[in-house]
Amino acid sequence: MLSIISYGVGTIIGFLLIALLVFWIIQDITQKKHAVLRNYPVIGRLRYFFERQGEFFRQYFFSGDRDEMPFNRATRNWVYRTAKGLGGNIGFGSTNDLREPGSIIFVNAAFPVLAEDSLTIPPLVIGEGYCNKPFVARSIVNISGMSFGAISGPAVQALSKGAAEAGCWLNTGEGGLSPYHQAGNCDLIMQIGTAKYGIRDRDGKFSREKARELGEIVNAFEIKLSQGAKPGKGGVLPGIKVTTEIAKIRGIDAFVDSLSPNRHRDIANVDELLDQVALIRELSGRPxxxxxxIGGWQFINDVCDAILRRGLEFAPDYISVDGGEGGSGAAPQVLADHMSLPIAEALPRAVDALIESGLKERIKVVAAGKMVTPAKAAWALCIGADFVNTARGFMFSLGCIQAMRCHTNMCPTGITTHNKRLQRGLVVQEKYLRVANYAQNMNNEIEMIAHSCGLHHAREFRREHVRIVQTAGQSIAMNMLYPYPELKVSS
Structure with a gap:
């Protein structure tokens, strides 16, 4: 009896498989979109399957530790170990090729600073003397802008709690201030994007009333002109990720693509930018x-010239310079690939312009753009940055596996999805500790580099403490590659 049933079930399954095969053959040879499928029905489907799976096979089986983009396996594994508190030690030598042009080499001191002689990194005050409520920033490494919407509620909540634990700030991103940002009671920077999400009225225009209200909550504001992933194009949040909650926070319709304008409608030139800076500072009392x-010299020089003409009270309290390699969200590939200077060129240009104009003390500098390791952060400090922001570094600390599905709402680690089933994998009480570990250990290893260079703390870094490889076997000191400019004397 059982054999008859088994035979019958097997026959049915076989018939269904044959029927499915016939269906696929008819479907493939009659469709008109794919030439491969018309000529090779059914078997041609393997081509598309392997094409989709190829990036995962390359990531885990075929690519070397230093081969992948945007972040290679060696870098990701360092972040994972650091976030878990396992340390950043390796054995048998580095796989980093020091012959590669652009490689960073720090100048070690013959007599490094002993641990007992090191000094605590002094906090920097942003906006001191120019606003009612200046911001005392304690950490060199901080969390760059990632909107609630681009990333999930649990991810933002873990970042907030981790930032509070580590003593760093959390940038809200251009999607507005959400309850998740406030979950950890950390230092917050409210980013104002081109769509004015979270700080706009019913007509979508800048709201003075909301600026005053937010001034009681956040530590500082940031007017976002552009970002490294897509300069000249506003934020992009696909409609599938615009939930009812997100739409309410942003003041837009749910499940409709959230497309920010490519610039602020009320800021068309440098003077209007400085007017907006002064207005928000006056309304909120915050920096x-x-x-x-940065695309070249023109913009930053124009900003400096306008400040000198109008007065220091119109200067932004800080400038965050984003390299063309930055970006954690959806972006057109042509802009991500080819628009804006990389941070290695953009940061020295911005800092030099401030030094020439005598504005470096007035305006703090934040560097961003793949700053996920202490070496890149220490390099930025050598150039003249005061702080370093990273988004993807903290995404890795949350468990990001670089699946590159951020824009599809199908993130397998729950970081960039609003699918509740996938969000379940991100346990806030576990991940916030990894966020804190990563921030703290980044700061600690930056200090370790400083001590190796003979410095008492990381804010003593200068350009002569780092060299950049030009060709195999030759490097140049950063102060030779980018000499310190002389202060311009006005006539």
């Missing part, structure tokens, strides 16, 4: 900075 990618 106000700007975030921008």
């Amino acid at each position: 106000v900075g700007i975030k921008t990618a």
